[in-house]
Amino acid sequence: MSEQLGLKQRYTIHVEETETDSALQFRFDPSPSKSDIAARRKTPFVVGVNEKPNGLEFDWSMVGDNHAIDRQEIESEIAARMAERQDWQKRVDELVSLIEKWGKELDWSTRRIEKRLDDSRIGRHRVPALLLQQETCRAILEPIGRSTPEDGGVVDLYLMPAYDDIASFYYYDNQWNLHYGDALEGEEDPTAARYVTVAGLSKEALDKVLADMRKYAA
Amino acid sequence: MPLRFEWLSRIKAVEREFVAMRKAADRFRRDAQIDPTILTERLRFGEIVTASENLEATYTIRIFAEFETGARQYWLAKWGTFPRTVELLDGLAARRKIPELRRENAQWVRLYRNSLVHEREDVPASITITAARSHLCHFFSYLPRQW
Numbered sequence: 001m002s003e004q005l006g007l008k009q010r011y012t013i014h015v016e017e018t019e020t021d022s023a024l025q026f027r028f029d030p031s032p033s034k035s036d037i038a039a040r041r042k043t044p045f046v047v048g049v050n051e052k053p054n055g056l057e058f059d060w061s062m063v064g065d066n067h068a069i070d071r072q073e074i075e076s077e078i079a080a081r082m083a084e085r086q087d088w089q090k091r092v093d094e095l096v097s098l099i100e101k102w103g104k105e106l107d108w109s110t111r112r113i114e115k116r117l118d119d120s121r122i123g124r125h126r127v128p129a130l131l132l133q134q135e136t137c138r139a140i141l142e143p144i145g146r147s148t149p150e151d152g153g154v155v156d157l158y159l160m161p162a163y164d165d166i167a168s169f170y171y172y173d174n175q176w177n178l179h180y181g182d183a184l185e186g187e188e189d190p191t192a193a194r195y196v197t198v199a200g201l202s203k204e205a206l207d208k209v210l211a212d213m214r215k216y217a218a
Numbered sequence: 219m220p221l222r223f224e225w226l227s228r229i230k231a232v233e234r235e236f237v238a239m240r241k242a243a244d245r246f247r248r249d250a251q252i253d254p255t256i257l258t259e260r261l262r263f264g265e266i267v268t269a270s271e272n273l274e275a276t277y278t279i280r281i282f283a284e285f286e287t288g289a290r291q292y293w294l295a296k297w298g299t300f301p302r303t304v305e306l307l308d309g310l311a312a313r314r315k316i317p318e319l320r321r322e323n324a325q326w327v328r329l330y331r332n333s334l335v336h337e338r339e340d341v342p343a344s345i346t347i348t349a350a351r352s353h354l355c356h357f358f359s360y361l362p363r364q365w
Binding site for chain 1: 219229230351
């Protein structure tokens with residue numbers, strides 16, 4: 001009796017961007033398997049997907065008449081990945097918006113730039129990054145990726161232009177959490193005492209991090 | 219993302235990768251001392267020690283390579299030539315009005331990288347990867363946002 005392998009065991013799945021922002025292509029390459037002669041005969045195939053206001057639109061026109069493909073199974077895998085992609089982008093956007101708002105209230109100039117990230121599961125995508133400046137002190141809030149335990153996410157805050165580590169925002173327990181090097185007694189370099197403090201995300205905590213950073217940059 | 223930030227981010231990413239490998243190597247070394255049976259594929263404990271000791275140098279070479287690739291991309295787009303690395307840095311410093319201290323620091327990282335790659339008698343003072351990243355990012359930040 002042969003056991004039905006899961007989709008991820010049967011295929012290596014690549015996510016590729018197209019020229020349209022909202023459209024992606026999922027390429028399914030059959031995984032090589034010595035025991036599965038049929039798998040070696042299978043050919044790779046590509047399924048397009050387009051994000052529409054009322055849901056996902058699948059494009060099977062590149063597949064042809066391959067009856068061995070379980071379309072429902074493929075579409076549900078793609079839908080799961082697209083949902084993860086949207087969640088992550090939304091999560092980063094929420095953090096950047098919050099820091100942007102607080103930064104302005106704390107008298108920092110802010111400017112958004114776009115960062116492209118690569119992720120093997122959800123493909124190449126764009127997220128916002130944020131530049132902050134107060135007088136000569138500059139920082140960048142830069143999304144790093146979502147591949148942390150529980151698929152959370154990490155966004156770093158760097159002092160520019162040297163890209164010194166100042167703080168990191170980790171997503172877990174359904175919220176962004178701030179990890180920063182609370183300067184120890186007599187320690188002026190916050191990067192030397194990284195991640196001593198874990199704080200909930202608040203304007204006051206951000207103010208303290210930015211104030212420490214300015215002291216260090218001065 | 220403007221190209222300058224893209225490259226700064228890539229330089230920084232090499233340092234982060236080093237930190238990940240540092241932690242992995244330290245843990246593997248510790249675990250192998252406790253349980254040598256994890257040394258499969260004819261791996262010897264001494265090889266872990268050597269790899270661990272060379273790790274920072276390996277990543278310093280990589281971080282400089284990332285920096286140099288970005289700097290060359292800008293130079294090539296602007297002037298279309300392929301100068302030697304020493305001249306690339308001096309040329310950029312002159313054309314982008316990069317302060318002398320920043321130029322010297324970037325050249326120091328280059329010389330240190332050279333000492334790791336080639337056997338040399340005049341070995342410059344060693345430099346940590348954190349300091350190398352800082353010097354290289356400082357220098358790179360003088361390039362235009364886009365090219």
